[in-house]
Amino acid sequence: MSTTTPTHDDPSSSSPLLEVRNLRTQFHTESGTVVAANDVSFSLDAGETMGLVGESGAGKSVTARSLLQLIDPPGEIAGGEVIFEGENLLDYSEKQIQRVRGNKIALVPQDPMSSLNPVLTVGEQIIETITHHQGMERDEARAQAIDAMTDVGIPDAAERIDDYPHEFSGGMRQRVLIAIGLSCQPDLIIADEPTTALDVTTQAKILDLLNELQEEKGMGILMITHNLGVVAQTCDTVGVMYAGNLVETAEMHELFRHPQHPYTRGLIDSIPQIDTAYDELPTLDGAMPDLTDLPQGCNFAPRCEYATDACRTGGDPALEPAGPGSSRAACIRTDEIDLRQGYVPDDVERTEKQVDRSGDPLFEVKNLKKYFSAGDGVIGNLSLSRNGGGIPKLERRYVKAVDGISFDIYEGETVGLVGESGCGKSTVARTALKLLEPTDGEVYFDGQPMHEMGDSEVRSLRREMQMVFQDPHSSLNPRKTVGQIVGRAMEKHDIATGEEKRQRVRELLERVGLSASAAGKYPHEFSGGQQQRIAIAHALAVEPKLIVCDEPVSALDVSVQAQILNLLNEIQAEFGLSYLFISHNIGVVRHICDRLAVMYLGKIVEFGSIEQVFDTPFHPYTESLLSAVPHADPTRKSERIFLEGSVPSPLDPPSGCPFQTRCPKKIGEECETVVPDLEEKEAGTGHYLSCHLSIEEMSEHAGFVQSEQAEQSEAQHGD
Amino acid sequence: MYNYLVRRLGFMLLTLLFVTVITFAVTNILPGDVALLILGPNATDQSIQALQAQLGLDKPLYVQYIDWVLGLLQGDMGTSLRFDEPVAQLIGEKLGRSLLLATAATAIAVFFALPLGVVAAVKQNELPDLFASMFGFIGISIPIFLWGLVFILVFAVWLGLFPTGGYVPPSEDPIGTLTHLVLPASAMGFALTAYIMRMTRSSMLEVLSEEYIKLARAKGMTQRVVVLKHALQNAIIPVITVVAFQFSYAFGGVVVLEEVFFWPGIGRLTLTAIQSRDIPLLQGCIIVVALIYMLSNLTADLLYGYFDPRIRYGGDD
Incomplete structure (x- = not known):
């Protein structure tokens, strides 16, 4: 990603790929008009990934959908400009905008389980986009669809193109959605929470894929997410939204290193880190205000620990340059307060909770x-099968x-x-x-x-x-x-x-x-x-x-x-x-x-105290799970372990160790034939592991924990 | 699919078995002695007993039941008391006519209901939706026979376009069959349209709010493609159930319409059987109607598989 450094601050560069100016989208409801996106302005360059973060109701998705005029009644786009290739998309008629949607600007939606049409083959759903926009013959479009599926890492794309969505796993369906987005080689992809519905190990693979594709094809990505971990993994610049407003925009590393808005600080701190022990999690008290009844002053003032009277009465502040870098923040006190220091768990006061395990368990x-029962049988779980032909x-x-x-x-x-x-x-x-x-x-x-x-x-x-x-x-x-x-x-x-x-x-x-x-x-x-x-x-x-x-x-x-x-x-x-x-x-x-207890395919693979599970020796599955969690801190990029394939069907579990089909540390035949017991590898520790590897082998390559310090200093040096 | 079919057919047989038990029980509880009914009030006890023995009515009930079911399995439904003809033959004659009427009525209903339902859903709460809803309500709230009378009055009596009623076998006069079919089928179809349209509308509304419809729009698909290709094929699945149900209703349940149009179908035959205490005939009619219900539901389920690939492969992975 280092090759795609943002260039939008460079005055010599040409006009940005996308420029949003004062976008305002509102919904008419019974309790009044709700302004879901208020005066939103930002710009995005080709080859750049911009993150739009915020909690639910912040207006991220509304903003993104407004760009393509995809707002259904009672919503309406009330004002602003969306400049793309020199033209204002908001002036386009329905017919004109249809030629942009999916063609120049593609949307990758959130939920892979419900976003694909269940009665059409995945191929059809990709091909129709291509034939519709590029006027290609079906055969040609089909070849291009297979290419798009291959690009997003769907194995055997040529054979799977005629399969239906339900025949794919969640992660593969998300890849199909990305393939649909890529099929017409758009200049901009709007990815609306593209990994939220996925498991961490799958999420890690999809984010990696998006990064790779961007490097290869150079399109811009607008990444909408509530997960700062995802932002840290993928974005070059970030916009933070709160109650319909953009409250901070910044270069990604700058955002994490020196947030300018107290809400950004609070968001970063609220995420429990997997490598930090807390006595109590830092919280942002309260909740986002009701959009029909916004406060007098700054929208965030009721939850802000730095708020003064001026904040509470002076109207909602505008987004203005803040700090030494290119950041902009909507906060009147941003110059006075220093938000560089995040929440540090107080080690001294941390009281170790004592659990008495001498008696009988509760x-x-x-x-x-x-x-x-498999549910497809003739009566209950009795099923007729004609394996290899012959009599059922x-x-x-x-x-x-x-x-x-x-x-x-x-x-x-x-x-x-x-x-x-x-x-x-x-x-x-x-x-x-x-x-x-x-x-x-x-x-x-x-x-x-x-x-x-x-x-x-x-x-x-x-x-x-x-x-x-x-x-x-x-x-x-x-x-x-x-x-x-x-x-x-x-x-x-x-x-x-x-x-x-x-x-x-x-x-x-x-x-x-x-x-x-x-x-x-x-x-x-x-x-x-x-x-x-x-x-x-x-x-x-x-x-x-x-x-x-x-x-x-x-x-x-x-x-x-x-x-x-x-x-x-x-x-x-x-x-x-x-x-x-x-x-x-x-x-x-x-x-x-x-x-x-860490579970995989109906079995416990590792069981122990938090310290034991989160430290070596690891079960290979635990290790890959931990490595896949996106860190909400860009300086701690961990070496991720990607698992092959997807979880096998519990109807037909693998022989031997259930994890053997995907295990990166598989040692051979023993794994395929012998089911490992869940046992204490070191007597008396209470740390149970179900694996054929030795303790030494399970302690190797725990790169994402050990090399953190080194990478951290390196990353900071690199900036 | 394979497992599914085996299971469905198994259930069907089981249901049919229950239907025979219930039919047999009910028809035997009905008041009135069959032998007495046949011989008239002046018959002697002796002649009644003789007839009962001849009809097998002196045997214990369970033996009668078993005899009857074994007969059914061989296609022998007994002999009609009233007409003194094999029940199977009597029903066989009417079966085709009732199927013809039901099929035509359902086809007319689907032909109008689907487009109306789709338009109503797409233009929700706008003028076309209001018109379609009103049309639907009128169709539902006025009884079928009244539509029959209105149609006869307008199209047969006033305009003289079609005959007022009756039936001509296609072997004699195929055009005549059609002209006689138009009015009863339209009257019934009109009433059925309302149900199917309401179902299409609500099913379409549900599908139109799905995520994949939003994605289709976000891909730049035109309204036409979104509605007809992406939405309709999903929305039609629950509609099939309603259509299948309406078809079986049109087949066996509209005695009064058959009366109005003098359409000699299963409905009128059943009525005759009840009026004349013709128990074998009544039993036969009930079994055939039940069978049609089950077959049309099975057809619906198999059609699901055609429209929904998840069901197509669901049973056999």
């Missing part, structure tokens, strides 16, 4: 298995979602389950709580064998075990008030009724950081973060001993995510709770868990 799972045979087919998992959780402890989508981590939680009937295995809660209990006994035990889900919006009953939702749980388990109940509900709501008056409102009146607080209050209402958190912060913005994680930590200390914490985000897990 929750223990032994050899848990959950098989699902009946055979049983299973998806082994969870295949022999054992772990334990002690009182006051947080145990994490981490792994990529489809590894079975959520099924473990649901099966262990008997929300799903286990196929086999033992589950003990407080010494009581849950696997032997009947439904009614399990139901009464549920009081001790609560769950918090990923999406609070769909897990809270929309027709009940918050007070009813939280109070109902207390009544059901005979904890409190009447006035006592209402009093306790108020206390709980205040405890999770809401006001007591929230009890009379309905869930939809709250933001995502607040809804998750309600879900936590609901779980706490029955005074449980264990809370299973299934991706509790994955749907939340980073600043809110940090608030929720801190809340979970606080109430754990206060109530002596235990957590089973399920997440795909290894940075989050690092911050909240005491011990961690």
Whole structure:
């Protein structure tokens, strides 16, 4: 990427590829006009990658879609100019802009699972773009489509071109979307959260691919993302958006080294780093203001620790040059405050949480298995197959979602389950709580064998075990008030009724950081973060001993995510709770868990304390997971380990070690034939690994941890 | 697909078995002694018993049931009491006519409903949508037989374009068959149009808000391509279910329309069977109508596979 240094500040350079001036896009709603993008101006050169970051609702996607006039009613582009190749795209008629879309400027959308038309072959979806814009014959277009698929790294493109989207994995579908974007060799690609829906290992590959393609083809990229890690990996310049405004623009390294706007600083600090230990995550308190009811002064003032009276009353500041470099910031105090120093976890005050593991564990799972029938059988899992022709045979087919998992959780402890989508981590939680009937295995809660209990006994035990889900919006009953939702749980388990109940509900709501008056409102009146607080209050209402958190912060913005994680930590200390914490985000897990299990294809591959899992010896899978996390710090570019292919189907898992088909450290036949046991490689450490390698071999090549210091100094030197 | 087909056919047989049990049970509970009905009120006990023995009605019920099902499996549905002809032959005659009417009505309905539904969805809440919705509501809220009467009045009596009713076999006069078909098929088709249009509209609206439609627009595709190529093929899948259901309804459920147009189909035959306590005939009619329901649903499911590749390969990976 060093070859594509930004040139837009160079006065001698010709006009930029894209120049956006004072763009304003608004939506007419029942509660008034919402200005989703307000006075947005920036420019982008050929060969440059510009990041547009911000939390949900900041106006990034609206801005990007406005460039192509892709705003549906009730939205409208109310003003501004989008200069591309010397012409204002906003003046174009629908017919004219259609010739630009997909041709000169291509959009790569966010969600690979829903952005491809399920009834058309991927080839058709690429070819139609080419024939439409370039008037090519189908045969010629087909050849060009195959080239585009090859360019984005889809293996056997010529054979796969006639396949349908559902026959591709998520990562491959994202590649198809990029191939569609590239198919007409556009000058500009707008990538709208292109990796948000993907697992980290896949994300790493896609980002790498975008960087490579840009070097090769020299187009400009407008990268929209909420993830500063992605920005640090890919961008040359960055624009930070907040409540519809661009609040800071800067050269990427400058942004991280010397942010000029307090919001930028807060965003950078909110991200839990995988190599840093925190006592408490730094947070940005509060949430983005309601766009129909913006504050008097600076939009960020209510959350800003540097805000003065002038900030609160003086109107929203304009974007102006700030600092020594080329940065611009919308902050009246930017010259007075120094934001160079980020949050430093205070090592002295860090209190090591002590978990007493001498007694019996609170929750223990032994050899848990959950098989699902494959669902395509004639009756249940009995399936007719005609392998190799001949008479159809009946055979049983299973998806082994969870295949022999054992772990334990002690009182006051947080145990994490981490792994990529489809590894079975959520099924473990649901099966262990008997929300799903286990196929086999033992589950003990407080010494009581849950696997032997009947439904009614399990139901009464549920009081001790609560769950918090990923999406609070769909897990809270929309027709009940918050007070009813939280109070109902207390009544059901005979904890409190009447006035006592209402009093306790108020206390709980205040405890999770809401006001007591929230009890009379309905869930939809709250933001995502607040809804998750309600879900936590609901779980706490029955005074449980264990809370299973299934991706509790994955749907939340980073600043809110940090608030929720801190809340979970606080109430754990206060109530002596235990957590089973399920997440795909290894940075989050690092911050909240005491011990961690890494899962792959229904099995635990590594289990140990946070320190053990995040340090050598590594299971090769853990190592690649850690290496793939994009660092929200451009000076720490890690050497990423790319995994071959994608996760095998659990219907037909590989022989031997489940990871052997993708393992970069595979040693040979042993891996293919012998299933490795999950065992303590060094007796007494409590660090379990499931791998045929020796400790020494598992400690090698941990480049992304050891060489960090060296790279850091080198990178700084290089600037 | 293979597993899926085997499973579907298995379920169909099972359902059919239930239908035979229920049909048999209900028709035997119906009041009225068949032998008495045939012989009239003046029959002697002896002659009644003799007839019962001849018809097998003196055997235990389960034996009668088994005999009947075994007969069905061989295509023998018994003999009509009223017409004294094999039930299979009676039904066979009417089957073709009812299928003809149902197919024509469904075809007319689909022909009008699909474009209307698509236009209504694309122009949501605009004038074309309002007109289509109104048209739909009128079609739904007025009973089919009334449409039949209105059509007869306007097109047959006033304008004299088509005959008022009746049926001519195509072997005698194919053009006559068609002219006799037009009015009943249009009346029924008009009523069916409303349902299919509403379904098309809501299905299209759902699909039009999908991400892949946004991407198609972002690729620069024209409105025509977006709607007809990207949206419609997805939106049509739930519509197929409704069409299949409407088809079977048109086949067996519109006795009153057959009455209005003197269309001698399965509906009228069933009515005759009920009125004359012709139990074998009634049983046969019910089984055939049930079979048509199941077959049209199976066809719908197989059509899904044609339109949706996820289903096409879903069962056999």
